[in-house]
Each structure stands twice: as structure tokens, then as C-alpha cells.
Amino acid sequence: MAGPRRGCERARSARESGSVTGCTMPTVTAPLPDLVLYTRPGCGLCDEARAAIDLLIADRAAHGLPVPEVVERNIDDDPALHRELFERIPVIELGPGRLELATSVARLRRLFADVLDGPAAIRSATSPSNPGPASTGEVVRG
Known part of the structure; x- marks a missing residue:
């Protein structure tokens, strides 16, 4: 003792x-949630979403921000997922957040910030020294 x-x-x-x-x-840091991209072969919007994700991950890594691991799930491999998501892909889930028809870099950036950076990052991003659209702190849902 x-x-x-x-x-x-x-x-x-x-x-x-x-x-x-x-x-x-x-x-002590909490583990990051995986980013799950629901997609299928031949989906052009899914290709756009993947490119946007790659862009944001590279940008976050360059700025020393946490980046999630990307897990792609082919909805054609699961009939239940296919029925649920076919008309909504690309669908992205990150922690509690979910975006459907997710091709907007701005919406993806906000989802990343809300889930990965938490409330402190949201407050600093909307502080008087950094004016911009106020964030409610809500997780973006598509």
C-alpha cells in the first residue's frame, strides 16, 4: 500500500x-462505433456514398480526428435487409445515427461530428468565434 x-x-x-x-x-477512451454502409452491386448512389465517406475519413485523419472503421454490407446477401433497405440505399449507420439515401457530404460530415466528436465539438464548432449554423446536438437521421 x-x-x-x-x-x-x-x-x-x-x-x-x-x-x-x-x-x-x-x-481512457471509448471505442469508436463502426460505420456500416449498406449497399449492393451496381448501385451508383452507393459508389457516391463510398467516395464521400473516403473523403471525410481522409480529411478527419489529416486533422487528427477519430475515424471509424468502415464495414460494407451487401443487402443482396440478406433477404430481410433487401426488403427493408432496397429503396433507401445507400444507408449509413454510425452509432445511433442513420442516414438513408446518404450521398450528401454535408450530412455525412454532421453525422461524423455528432457521433464521433460529441457535444463538446458541437459547442466549439458553433461558438461565437466560429459562427455558423447552430447545431441542436441531434444525431442526423435520414
């Missing part, structure tokens, strides 16, 4: 002296 107490004492001393290099706490 002496070890952890000494570590706490060092951390307290570091805080009191203004030096925070004495102790660090591990950072």
Missing part, C-alpha cells in the same frame, strides 16, 4: 508546486 500512497503524495506535491509532470493518469 505504501507505493500508491507515495504516488498520490507526489501528485499532490506536483499540483501544489505547479508542476504537473510528477504523475499522470491513463487516458
Whole structure:
């Protein structure tokens, strides 16, 4: 028990002296949800959605923002999915968010921000120093 107490004492001393290099706490981050793209062969809109996703993922990666893993699901492989989504593809799900007929880069960007960056990112994106359309914090639903 002496070890952890000494570590706490060092951390307290570091805080009191203004030096925070004495102790660090591990950072815990929640795993990112997968981005699921429902598609089928020969779907031109699905190709557009995939290109938009690739563009946004590259942009986010270049800016050091989290990027989800993309999982493509062919609706032709599942009769229930085919019945449900055939007239709505491309459909994109990211966490609790879902976009149908998802080809708009702007709508995809908002979905990424809402789900991956959370409320803090939304507040900073709409702060007075960065005027723009206010976000309600809602997850975009197609």
C-alpha cells in the first residue's frame, strides 16, 4: 500500500508546486462505433456514398480526428435487409445515427461530428468565434 500512497503524495506535491509532470493518469477512451454502409452491386448512389465517406475519413485523419472503421454490407446477401433497405440505399449507420439515401457530404460530415466528436465539438464548432449554423446536438437521421 505504501507505493500508491507515495504516488498520490507526489501528485499532490506536483499540483501544489505547479508542476504537473510528477504523475499522470491513463487516458481512457471509448471505442469508436463502426460505420456500416449498406449497399449492393451496381448501385451508383452507393459508389457516391463510398467516395464521400473516403473523403471525410481522409480529411478527419489529416486533422487528427477519430475515424471509424468502415464495414460494407451487401443487402443482396440478406433477404430481410433487401426488403427493408432496397429503396433507401445507400444507408449509413454510425452509432445511433442513420442516414438513408446518404450521398450528401454535408450530412455525412454532421453525422461524423455528432457521433464521433460529441457535444463538446458541437459547442466549439458553433461558438461565437466560429459562427455558423447552430447545431441542436441531434444525431442526423435520414
